[in-house]
Amino acid sequence: MAKAIAYDLEARNALKSGVDQLANAVKVTLGPKGRNVVIEKKFGAPTVTKDGVTVAKEVELEDKLENVGAQMVKEVASKTSDVAGDGTTTATVLAQAIISEGLKNVTAGANPMSIKRGIDAAVEAVVARLKDMKKEVGSDFEKVKQVATISANQDVEIGEKIAEAMEKVGKDGVITVEDSKTAETYLELVEGMQFDRGYLSPYFVTNNDSMEAELEDPYILIHDKKISAMKDLLPILEKIVQTGKPVLIIAEDVEGEALATLVVNNLRGVLKVAA
DSSP states (O other): OOOOOOHHHHHHHHHHHHHHHHHHHGGGGGSSOOOOOEOOOOSSEEEEEOOHHHHHHHHOOHHHHHHHHHHHHHHHHHHHHHSSOOOHHHHHHHHHHHHHHHHHHHTTTHHHHHHHHHHHHHHHHHHHHHHOOOOTTTTHHHHHHHOOOOOHHTHHHHHHHHHHHHHOOOTTTTOOOOOOOOSSSOOOOOOOOOOOOOSSSSOOOOHHHHHHOOOOOEEEEEEEEEEEGGGHHHHHHHHHHTTTOOOOEEEEEEEEHHHHHHHHHHHHHHHOEEE
């Protein structure tokens, strides 16, 4: 596919137009009094949302150069969502203002790198001031509820449920939001950690009545890929055998020679293991 090449004023104007079109669609959702946006879908009912990054992701412009500008700001919203989990609309509005004022100064003859250094210095000053102004929420139930309610678009019930969850698991706990199978919004506390999959072989079962594999105070080996060859596991398993403790292996999959060897060693009592 042929690429369009643009320079100077033509490029800057096209980029700014794309930035403005996306940002103007997103910024109507800003703040507690922000408006909802209705997004048409090719299939199914339209989506009604007040989430900035959701609106941004749906914007695609016909003009290729303008679309590049829109994609730049879309990346700002997406990265803010990934890092902070909120504030996507504010980030979009700030990006629009910085780009708009920056382009004005470049057009007037300012050095782009000097402008960039100035923006960096301003960011440091603002962040430092914000840190001085911040108020610690801590474990205060009412404060957590207030913050959560605002983030949930003034939904008091959701805010209260989030505050309850925070109170139960603490700031370092894991909170997972899932679609309810009923019309009720409820909170479920699960001790430990749950996975959607169970043991890979029934030979790992330790309780035949309940068909459960129970390991007490085990080592936990986590691997993000498949384990097929026993040579990958052998060095660490030899050290674990010397301790006499069991081991739980969590991986994308354990198969072939590796799985067969683990099963045999478990049955012989050489190594108490589950995978």
